[in-house]
Amino acid sequence: xxxxxxxxxxxxxxxxxxxxxxxxxxxxxxxxxxxxxxxxxxxxxxxxxxxxxxxxxxxxxxxxxxxxxxxxxxxxxxxxxxxxxxxxxxxxxxxxxxxxxxxxxxxxxxxxxxxxxxxxxxxxxxxxxxxxxxxxxxxxxxxxxxxxxxxxxxxxxxxxxxxxxxxxxxxxxxxxxxxxxxxxxxxxxxxxxxxxxxxxxxxxxxxxxxxxxxxxxxxxxxxxxxxxxxxxxxxxxxxxxxxxxxxxxxxxxxxxxxxxxxxxxxxxxxxxxxxxxxxxxxxxxxxxxxxxxxxxxxxxxxxxxxxxxxxxxxxxxxxxxxxxxxxxxxxxxxxxxxxxxxx
Amino acid sequence: xxxxxxxxxxxxxxxxxxxxxxxxxxxxxxxxxxxxxxxxxxxxxxxxxxxxxxxxxxxxxxxxxxxxxxxxxxxxxxxxxxxxxxxxxxxxxxxxxxxxxxxxxxxxxxxxxxxxxxxxxxxxxxxxxxxxxxxxxxxxxxxxxxxxxxxxxxxxxxxxxxxxxxxxxxxxxxxxxxxxxxxxxxxxxxxxxxxxxxxxxxxxxxxxxxxxxxxxxxxxxxxxxxxxxxxxxxxxxxxxxxxxxxxxxxxxxxxxxxxxxxxxxxxxxxxxxxxxxxxxxxxxxxxxxxxxxxxxxxxxxxxxxxxxxxxxxxxxxxxxxxxxxxxxxxxxxxxxxxxxxxxxxxxxxxxxxxxxxxx
Numbered sequence: 001x002x003x004x005x006x007x008x009x010x011x012x013x014x015x016x017x018x019x020x021x022x023x024x025x026x027x028x029x030x031x032x033x034x035x036x037x038x039x040x041x042x043x044x045x046x047x048x049x050x051x052x053x054x055x056x057x058x059x060x061x062x063x064x065x066x067x068x069x070x071x072x073x074x075x076x077x078x079x080x081x082x083x084x085x086x087x088x089x090x091x092x093x094x095x096x097x098x099x100x101x102x103x104x105x106x107x108x109x110x111x112x113x114x115x116x117x118x119x120x121x122x123x124x125x126x127x128x129x130x131x132x133x134x135x136x137x138x139x140x141x142x143x144x145x146x147x148x149x150x151x152x153x154x155x156x157x158x159x160x161x162x163x164x165x166x167x168x169x170x171x172x173x174x175x176x177x178x179x180x181x182x183x184x185x186x187x188x189x190x191x192x193x194x195x196x197x198x199x200x201x202x203x204x205x206x207x208x209x210x211x212x213x214x215x216x217x218x219x220x221x222x223x224x225x226x227x228x229x230x231x232x233x234x235x236x237x238x239x240x241x242x243x244x245x246x247x248x249x250x251x252x253x254x255x256x257x258x259x260x261x262x263x264x265x266x267x268x269x270x271x272x273x274x275x276x277x278x279x280x281x282x283x284x285x286x287x288x289x290x291x292x293x294x295x296x297x298x299x300x301x302x303x304x305x306x307x308x309x310x311x312x313x314x315x316x317x318x319x320x321x322x323x324x325x326x327x328x329x330x331x332x333x334x335x336x337x338x339x340x341x342x343x
Numbered sequence: 344x345x346x347x348x349x350x351x352x353x354x355x356x357x358x359x360x361x362x363x364x365x366x367x368x369x370x371x372x373x374x375x376x377x378x379x380x381x382x383x384x385x386x387x388x389x390x391x392x393x394x395x396x397x398x399x400x401x402x403x404x405x406x407x408x409x410x411x412x413x414x415x416x417x418x419x420x421x422x423x424x425x426x427x428x429x430x431x432x433x434x435x436x437x438x439x440x441x442x443x444x445x446x447x448x449x450x451x452x453x454x455x456x457x458x459x460x461x462x463x464x465x466x467x468x469x470x471x472x473x474x475x476x477x478x479x480x481x482x483x484x485x486x487x488x489x490x491x492x493x494x495x496x497x498x499x500x501x502x503x504x505x506x507x508x509x510x511x512x513x514x515x516x517x518x519x520x521x522x523x524x525x526x527x528x529x530x531x532x533x534x535x536x537x538x539x540x541x542x543x544x545x546x547x548x549x550x551x552x553x554x555x556x557x558x559x560x561x562x563x564x565x566x567x568x569x570x571x572x573x574x575x576x577x578x579x580x581x582x583x584x585x586x587x588x589x590x591x592x593x594x595x596x597x598x599x600x601x602x603x604x605x606x607x608x609x610x611x612x613x614x615x616x617x618x619x620x621x622x623x624x625x626x627x628x629x630x631x632x633x634x635x636x637x638x639x640x641x642x643x644x645x646x647x648x649x650x651x652x653x654x655x656x657x658x659x660x661x662x663x664x665x666x667x668x669x670x671x672x673x674x675x676x677x678x679x680x681x682x683x684x685x686x687x688x689x690x691x692x693x694x695x696x697x698x699x700x701x702x
Contacts, residue, residue: 104549106527183556184450207439209450211554216526
């Protein structure tokens with residue numbers, strides 16, 4: 001059995017290992033002990049704090065295999081994508097330049113550096129060991145976080161955003177970076193991503209173009225990369241899109257990967273997940289039941305897992321003892337569940 | 344004798360003939376009879392003091408007094424951009440730097456501007472190829488400075504001249520191909536034709552309004568920013584030798600340079616003097632002078648040899664007759680070239696200045 005739970009300081013060595021494994025693509029999981037340590041501390045502090053409105057908090061989760069104790073994935077939520085310093089994205093803008101007299105009607109697509117996603121809550125730091133990228137495991141991380149938000153809505157913004165890595169070539173070069181970012185930064189893509197994950201974001205404001213970029217003037221390979229997700233992140237992208245996230249309006253500033261966003265109340269997992277109480281705990285006879293995502297109501301003791309579950313809206317749940325134990329639940333406790341099969 | 348005079352209604356056929364000899368890129372002289380007719384009417388109204396400030400313009404023709412043939416034309420606008428917006432790109436710099444990351448980049452950037460609104464403009468210079476000798480081109484271009492010097496109150500403090508930008512043998516403009524074409528579905532020749540017909544502001548409405556990072560333009564487009572068409576190099580040299588300068592403004596279609604100067608600083612304006620005339624036989628070995636009669640509707644200008652006797656200017660009777668003046672009348676005079684350097688030397692200096700401006 002595997003559970004998603006908040007990271008604790010004892011997890012640091014394993015988190016460092018996963019930061020190594022994830023490579024430079026997950027820039028919010030940099031190979032930097034000090035940075036990761038701070039990330040865990042901030043998450044612990046946020047979970048311990050009383051929060052009425054989203055602010056500087058960040059929540060950092062790990063996926064633990066309970067039998068082996070091995071950590072196999074990470075994910076995080078920032079209460080505000082741009083708390084203290086703006087969150088940057090390129091907004092797709094289309095301007096129509098038309099003249100009836102000249103018989104001209106042109107759609108001009110431009111990229112405008114935007115801060116407007118700064119007050120969204122951000123899903124980030126998604127990493128899952130390769131052998132778990134099949135089946136429902138990715139959903140445990142993605143929808144598990146969404147259910148955490150649903151359980152603690154006052155801690156998050158009404159709108160959510162996630163940044164997905166963009167297309168790179170065989171050599172790991174981002175065509176968009178080579179044609180656009182490099183002209184302003186003069187450094188390698190991975191170096192920029194590392195700074196992005198570790199430095200304050202003032203350098204972005206200092207170096208990125210303040211004026212819109214006309215897409216038609218960009219090199220073809222840069223145009224072709226706009227909004228294209230890295231194959232390794234396809235799964236994550238598809239999960240978010242299936243849940244209701246939209247990718248049309250924004251792209252990432254370095255590699256032009258998709259920046260997806262959603263109003264949380266429109267999400268499938270928000271609308272179809274159910275609140276219930278634990279009725280009783282008894283040995284499982286539910287192995288043929290559909291797989292559900294199940295989360296408890298706790299903060300520091302937050303747990304999420306996948307389990308076959310016979311459940312119907314409005315009904316109390318009967319849980320197997322190992323499930324109840326993993327979720328730290330007793331009869332009468334509130335839970336939220338989401339059926340995964342129906343999606 | 345070659346004489347400059349204001350255009351007349353009867354000149355229309357000759358001007359139309361001249362217009363048909365210009366290539367793509369001389370936008371203000373399209374071989375379009377209705378357009379030329381309207382232009383002539385507008386400048387005649389200006390000379391009749393019947394034109395609104397936004398409409399005022401002047402057209403001079405170069406006439407061969409023997410054949411009575413019109414062989415060249417040059418124009419002046421009192422103030423551009425007062426009815427339709429006047430657009431240029433200003434080639435500026437944006438610095439992108441981060442002290443923390445030890446990064447510093449200068450980004451050349453094109454900014455769409457209306458900065459020259461209200462400036463006077465030197466425009467529409469064209470000389471019949473058969474007459475490109477005997478300093479006719481110098482006369483055709485510089486006569487306008489004497490007119491401006493005589494009627495300063497009719498012009499702005501600054502004057503500009505848009506130089507035809509680079510285009511290849513097929514008439515293709517690398518600047519248009521690299522930039523304008525992305526925003527239009529028409530080719531450069533068509534854009535150029537519409538511009539000549541007074542549709543430039545119309546077209547400019549369709550151009551990108553945001554600053555453009557030059558680095559995103561193709562190399563061949565970047566290379567010709569501020570470069571004149573080879574055929575326009577002599578015209579540029581003449582204006583630069585008089586003190587006009589390229590200050591980073593280029594045309595929005597072909598990226599040809601806009602030269603500019605304070606009118607008062609232009610050599611031929613600054614150094615020209617008005618003298619009473621005395622008829623005589625001036626020494627023919629002195630420097631060539633640009634001469635004008637300082638009359639408004641009866642303006643005449645030409646090149647001639649002069650002598651000075653105190654304040655008086657000694658002119659031979661034929662030159663005085665061509666200027667339509669008699670003894671005691673006054674004439675504005677300035678050496679055709681800056682006195683300290685011979686003509687060929689000043690051309691060299693202009694060529695050097697041109698090279699410096701393009702590097």
